[in-house]
Amino acid sequence: MREITVDKIAEKVKDLCIDAGYNLPADTVQALKDSREKEESPVGKQILSSLLENAEIAAQGEYPLCQDCGFAVYVVELGNDVHVTGGSLRDAIDEGTRRGYDEGYLRKSIVVHPVVGKNTGDNTPSIIHIISTKGDELVIHLAPKGGGSENMSRIKMMKPADGRDGIIDFVVEAVREAGPNPCPPIVVGVGIGGTFEHCAFLAKKALFRPLGRPAEDPWNAELEKELLERVNKLGIGPMGYGGSTTALAVHVESFGRHIASFPCAVNINCHSARHKTVEV
Ligand code: SF4
Structure with a gap:
């Protein structure tokens, strides 16, 4: 012991x-840089540069x-x-x-x-x-x-027959409704299965995964790719000013479910996707 x-x-x-609080993790910084390269809107590009500059100032000055x-x-x-x-x-x-x-x-x-x-x-x-x-x-x-992005979370007890299309519709609609409120570009955590409360935990846990690392389950990894594409087609863009980067990543976590239940949860993180780890 x-x-x-x-x-x-x-x-x-x-x-x-x-x-x-001070240092944006390397995976988030990299994802912001990559999305700046791909962003189609000039205003979107400018905002992504401002977010990166903000991260640099915070790290150097030791500010939140x-x-x-x-x-x-x-x-x-x-x-x-x-x-x-x-x-x-x-x-x-x-x-x-x-x-x-x-x-x-x-x-x-x-x-x-x-x-x-x-x-x-x-x-x-x-x-x-x-x-x-x-x-x-x-x-x-x-x-x-942060409260702004947490407030955009959603959970739905879907019907088992809703299947993959039902998940996609629910997640895309949740992001559309969230609009600029969660300070995009966002990270979308999605939980599928389990019980009501475990599904919400899965969506939260998905936000702890290194950004852009695909789900271990190949079915979930495929779903992540499609969801990311669909969400970015919404055109909300960086900080809601329009553009092709609404999300940096979509992470899906799943768990077994009761035959009668099909919960799906969405937990959104903002561009300030802070996550750090320590071994004690
Ligand atoms: S960047 Fe994140 S933590 Fe900051 S106000 Fe926006 S949602 Fe909240």
């Missing part, structure tokens, strides 16, 4: 929050990439031989979030209660999804999630 203290995890998470520093959403791979000492894993991650958002001057955006609450003042509680793994490794993935 490997013992890891709450404090050690909190320190790693603190650095992770600051890194994610966006004023919305997001809900701290974690996917944690927790080995069965890891023992957290001095508190729970939640204590550790929330403490790291608290330190990271405080020391990094990242905006605190979380309120205590959805209707009657005031700001918690430290960007906690975090959202934590735990995936149980074998061994003694603890790997923490963080994707701070």
Whole structure:
């Protein structure tokens, strides 16, 4: 059994929050550069250049990439031989979030209660999804999630007979309705199957995948290609000013489903597609 203290995890998470808040990951930067090459609209090209410049200024000056520093959403791979000492894993991650958002001057955006609450003042509680793994490794993935893009999420309990065409119609319509609101070019996470809540998690988890890496399942990978093409044909373009780059990538994750159910979820990320990983 490997013992890891709450404090050690909190320190790693603190650095992770600051890194994610300031430094756009290399895969997102590359995707923005690639799309600038292909973008057909001159205004679209100009906006993509501004987004890249914004990322450069944030990294050099150690400033947040966006004023919305997001809900701290974690996917944690927790080995069965890891023992957290001095508190729970939640204590550790929330403490790291608290330190990271405080020391990094990242905006605190979380309120205590959805209707009657005031700001918690430290960007906690975090959202934590735990995936149980074998061994003694603890790997923490963080994707701070802005409210503007999160608000464009959709879930639909479709009919099993809706099939592939039903998924395509639902996803394309969700992106069309979102329009400029999620700060395009976007990354589209799609979950298919499972239950209502697991499907939504799949759509979120899809956003943690390195940008543009195809799904392992060949059927899903094919669907990703078609969805990307269809979404980019909508012409929403960078920041909604029109153009051929509405999305940088579409990622699809799937899970088995009940014979009577066919859930499909869409979770959209903005151009500030922040996601970072640390091994503790
Ligand atoms: S959607 Fe993204 S880029 Fe737009 S305001 Fe929110 S965090 Fe910032």
